[in-house]
Amino acid sequence: MQNRNLALDNCVKCSDCNAACPVLKVYPAFAGPKGLGPDMERFRREGVESDSQWLEYCMGCHRCDLACPHAVNVSELISRGKAQHKKTCRVALRDHLLARPSLVGKLRSSTAALTNAVMNFGPSHQAMSSLLEITPQRRLPRYSGRPLRAGDGVDEGTRKAVFFPGCFLRDIAPEAGRRVIELLRLNGFAVEVAPDSCCGTPAAANGDAAEMMNCVRQNAVAMGPALDAGACIVTACTSCGYALKADYAHLPTNGALAASARKIAGNTYDLGELLVGLLDAGELRTDFRPMAKKLAYHAPCHLKSQGIGRPWLRLLRAVPGVEIEEMKADCCGMAGTYGFKNEKYQISLDIGRELFERIKEYQPDAVVTECGSCQMQIEHGTGLKALHPAEVFYAAYPNRH
Amino acid sequence: MRGDEFDVLVIGEGLSGITAAAAACRQGARVMLTSKGPGSFALGTACVDLDGLDCASVGLSKWGANQMEDAISFFLELTAAAGCAYEGGVHEHRLVPTIMGTFAEVSLAPRSLWKGDPRGVAEAVVVGIENVFAFDANFVAERLTLHSKTNDLASSYRAVAIKLPQIQNQHWLTPLDIASEVDKHSFYAQSLMAALKPVVQDADLLILPGVLGLNSADDCIRNLEDEIGCAICELPTLPPSVPGLRLLRRLESRLSAMGVEIRTGFSVQKLCMDGGRCTGAVLDTPGQARTVHADCVILASGKFSRLLEDHPGKERASAPGLRVSEELQPVSSAGAVLAENVFACGSVLGRFESRYGNAIAIVSGYEAGMLACQRGVHYAKP
Numbered sequence: 001m002q003n004r005n006l007a008l009d010n011c012v013k014c015s016d017c018n019a020a021c022p023v024l025k026v027y028p029a030f031a032g033p034k035g036l037g038p039d040m041e042r043f044r045r046e047g048v049e050s051d052s053q054w055l056e057y058c059m060g061c062h063r064c065d066l067a068c069p070h071a072v073n074v075s076e077l078i079s080r081g082k083a084q085h086k087k088t089c090r091v092a093l094r095d096h097l098l099a100r101p102s103l104v105g106k107l108r109s110s111t112a113a114l115t116n117a118v119m120n121f122g123p124s125h126q127a128m129s130s131l132l133e134i135t136p137q138r139r140l141p142r143y144s145g146r147p148l149r150a151g152d153g154v155d156e157g158t159r160k161a162v163f164f165p166g167c168f169l170r171d172i173a174p175e176a177g178r179r180v181i182e183l184l185r186l187n188g189f190a191v192e193v194a195p196d197s198c199c200g201t202p203a204a205a206n207g208d209a210a211e212m213m214n215c216v217r218q219n220a221v222a223m224g225p226a227l228d229a230g231a232c233i234v235t236a237c238t239s240c241g242y243a244l245k246a247d248y249a250h251l252p253t254n255g256a257l258a259a260s261a262r263k264i265a266g267n268t269y270d271l272g273e274l275l276v277g278l279l280d281a282g283e284l285r286t287d288f289r290p291m292a293k294k295l296a297y298h299a300p301c302h303l304k305s306q307g308i309g310r311p312w313l314r315l316l317r318a319v320p321g322v323e324i325e326e327m328k329a330d331c332c333g334m335a336g337t338y339g340f341k342n343e344k345y346q347i348s349l350d351i352g353r354e355l356f357e358r359i360k361e362y363q364p365d366a367v368v369t370e371c372g373s374c375q376m377q378i379e380h381g382t383g384l385k386a387l388h389p390a391e392v393f394y395a396a397y398p399n400r401h
Numbered sequence: 402m403r404g405d406e407f408d409v410l411v412i413g414e415g416l417s418g419i420t421a422a423a424a425a426c427r428q429g430a431r432v433m434l435t436s437k438g439p440g441s442f443a444l445g446t447a448c449v450d451l452d453g454l455d456c457a458s459v460g461l462s463k464w465g466a467n468q469m470e471d472a473i474s475f476f477l478e479l480t481a482a483a484g485c486a487y488e489g490g491v492h493e494h495r496l497v498p499t500i501m502g503t504f505a506e507v508s509l510a511p512r513s514l515w516k517g518d519p520r521g522v523a524e525a526v527v528v529g530i531e532n533v534f535a536f537d538a539n540f541v542a543e544r545l546t547l548h549s550k551t552n553d554l555a556s557s558y559r560a561v562a563i564k565l566p567q568i569q570n571q572h573w574l575t576p577l578d579i580a581s582e583v584d585k586h587s588f589y590a591q592s593l594m595a596a597l598k599p600v601v602q603d604a605d606l607l608i609l610p611g612v613l614g615l616n617s618a619d620d621c622i623r624n625l626e627d628e629i630g631c632a633i634c635e636l637p638t639l640p641p642s643v644p645g646l647r648l649l650r651r652l653e654s655r656l657s658a659m660g661v662e663i664r665t666g667f668s669v670q671k672l673c674m675d676g677g678r679c680t681g682a683v684l685d686t687p688g689q690a691r692t693v694h695a696d697c698v699i700l701a702s703g704k705f706s707r708l709l710e711d712h713p714g715k716e717r718a719s720a721p722g723l724r725v726s727e728e729l730q731p732v733s734s735a736g737a738v739l740a741e742n743v744f745a746c747g748s749v750l751g752r753f754e755s756r757y758g759n760a761i762a763i764v765s766g767y768e769a770g771m772l773a774c775q776r777g778v779h780y781a782k783p
C-alpha cells in the first residue's frame with residue numbers, strides 16, 4: 001500500500017494530467033491539476049503563502065488521477081488544498097449551503113411545492129442568484145414532495161441490500177429511486193433504504209472537509225448494523241458510489257471509524273455493477289419484453305473512476321429492440337454544484353458542448369446516464385429528456401408486480 | 402462469456418501494449434487492455450529507429466528479418482487505419498528535425514515529421530507563434546541551418562512569427578491551449594490557416610510546433626496543406642506534446658473500434674498465478690480490487706514495472722530487463738519458464754540501447770500478440 005502523503009514524489013511532470021483535465025481544455029487561465037496538485041502541495045506543506053483561488057475551479061472529476069501513469073493522487077491533493085482555502089463571505093455562505101444538499105432537501109421537502117415555486121419564481125430566483133452567486137440561467141432542482149423514506153424498502157428476498165440513494169435519488173428523483181428498489185426486488189433482494197444522509201461529495205467539492213467527515217461518521221453508524229448482518233450497499237448515483245468506495249477507504253484515520261468506513265468501501269456496489277454480476281452468473285431475470293428505443297448513453301466521470309467498465313451498456317443491450325451507443329465525449333461539465341455557481345456557469349457549458357453536439361447528432365429517443373447532475377446538464381444543454389438507466393431497464397420487465 | 406473474462410489481457414498502454422493488443426485482436430482474440438496511464442512514447446517524438454538493431458541483443462535470437470518486416474508492416478497498417486499514419490520501413494533512413502534544432506536519424510516516423518527530411522527541402526520556414534512558449538522559432542531555424550551546413554546539405558531555414566487571435570485574454574499560451582482551440586472552433590482553425598498562408602512564399606516546407614488539434618486525423622492536416630499550398634512538418638514540443646497525445650488518442654479509438662476493451666487508470670496489484678499458469682490480474686479499483694481473468698497475459702508494463710519483482714527471474718534495477726525465453730515468456734535466472742501463458746514485450750525487456758526503445762516495442766509487441774493467440778487455444782481453460 002503506497003503512502004498517500006508521499007505519492008506526490010512520484011510526479012515526473014509529464015503533464016498527462018493537464019492533458020486530461022476538462023476545465024483546462026476550455027479555460028486556459030486555469031492553473032491545471034499538475035500545478036494545483038503535486039506542484040503547489042509542496043508550498044502548502046511548507047506553509048508558504050500561495051495563490052489558492054484556482055483550487056475552487058477544480059471539478060473533482062478525478063480524470064487526472066486516472067491519467068497519471070505514476071499513481072499520484074492528484075485530485076486528493078487538490079481537495080486537501082481546497083479545504084484550507086479562504087473564501088469571500090458570500091461565496092462561503094453559498095458553498096456552505098451547497099455542501100449540504102440533504103439539509104436543503106429536508107427543509108424543502110416539508111413544503112416542497114411552495115419552496116420550489118418560490119425558488120424558481122423569476123424575481124425571487126434573481127434575488128437569490130445575486131445574493132448567493134448562483135447562476136440565474138439554470139432552474140434549481142425541484143425537490144419532490146414524496147422523497148424516498150426508510151418505509152420504501154421491501155422485506156421479501158433471499159439476499160440483503162442497503163440502498164444508499166443519495167440526495168438526488170432521495171429528494172429530487174425519488175421515482176427513479178423507487179425503480180432501483182423494484183429492480184433489486186425483482187432480482188431477489190430484500191432492500192433497506194439508508195437513512196437520510198449525504199455521501200459527502202458535495203461537501204468535499206465545496207472545500208468542507210469537516211462536513212465530509214460528518215457524513216462518513218453518520219453513514220458508518222447508520223449502515224453498520226446492516227453490514228454486520230451480511231447486507232451489501234447499493235448505490236445508483238455514481239458520485240455516491242465513488243465516494244463510498246474510494247473516499248471512505250482512506251479519509252478517516254482514527255481506528256474505529258476508519259475500520260467501519262473501510263467496511264462500507266469494501267461492500268459497496270454500483271447498481272449496474274451488481275446487476276451485470278448477476279447477468280454473468282446467469283442469475284438475472286432476463287424475461288424482457290421488446291422495447292424499440294434509441295438511447296444515447298453518457299458515462300459519468302465518477303463511473304469511469306470506479307473502474308467497473310460500462311455495466312448499463314451490457315444490461316440495456318440485453319433488452320431486445322434497444323439500441324444504445326456511448327457518446328464518448330468526456331465530461332458533461334456539470335460536476336454537481338459546480339455548474340450552478342455564477343462564475344463557473346460558462347465553463348460548465350463550454351465543457352459540455354462536445355457532449356451536447358454528439359447527442360444532438362445521434363438523435364436519440366432519450367439520453368441515459370447514472371448521474372443526476374449529468375442528467376440536469378444534458379437536459380439543460382440539449383433540451384432532451386435524460387433518464388437514469390434503471391428507469392428504462394425497469395420498464396423492460398413484464399408483469400412487474 | 403463473463404464481463405471480465407478475456408482471451409488476452411494486455412497490461413500497459415505504451416507502444417508495445419497497443420501493438421500487442423491490436424495484433425491479438427486482429428487474430429480474433431477477445432482482448433482487454435489495462436494500464437495505469439499512457440506509456441512514454443506519447444511524450445517523445447514517437448519515431449522509430451531500426452538501423453543496426455540487433456534483436457539478439459535483447460535475448461531474441463530467434464527473430465529474423467522476416468518477423469521484423471511483418472511487425473513493421475502491421476504497425477504501418479494499424480497507424481494508417483487509425484488516421485495517424487507512419488511513413489518509412491525496415492530499410493529506410495530519414496533525417497527529421499527536432500525542437501532542439503538538430504536532425505535525428507529514423508527509419509519510421511509519423512507522416513508529418515517524415516516530411517521534414519532536409520534532403521528533400523530547399524527552403525523551409527520555421528513558424529513561431531507569438532506568446533506561445535515552449536517553441537523558439539529563431540533558435541530552431543538558426544540551429545537547423547547550422548546543422549544543415551555541417552552535414553553538407555542544401556536546405557535553408559528562416560524563422561517567421563505569426564499572430565493568432567487571443568484566447569480568453571490569456572497572455573501566455575501553451576501548444577496544448579492552441580490545439581484545444583483548433584479542435585473546438587472552426588474559426589480558430591481558419592485563423593491559423595489565414596496566418597500561415599502569407600508566410601509560405603517560395604518555401605517548400607513549413608515547420609510548426611505541434612498545435613494542429615488533439616483529434617485531427619491525417620486528412621485534416623492534409624487539407625490544411627492543400628489550402629496553404631505547402632507541406633507541413635509538425636514538431637513535438639515539451640510534454641504534453643500535441644502530436645504525441647493525438648497519436649495516443651487515435652490509436653486508442655482505433656483499438657476501441659476493433660473491439661478491444663480499454664480500461665485504463667488503475668494499477669495492476671498482482672498477477673494471479675496458479676501453478677505454472679497465470680489466470681489473470683488484479684486491478685486496484687476503488688472499494689474492491691477487481692480480478693480480470695484471461696487465458697493469456699501480455700506484460701507490457703514498462704521499465705519500472707514491479708509486477709514480477711518477487712519472481713527469481715526479475716533482476717535488480719542495476720541489471721535492467723526481464724529474462725525471457727525464445728517465445729518471450731519470462732524465465733528465472735536458472736532458465737525455467739515462470740508462467741507458460743505470460744508473454745513480455747517492450748521496455749520491460751530492458752536490455753537494449755534506449756534509441757531502439759520504440760523499435761523493440763513494436764517488434765516485441767507484435768510478436769507477443771501473435772504468440773498469445775497462437776497459444777491461446779492451448780492455454781484456455783478446458
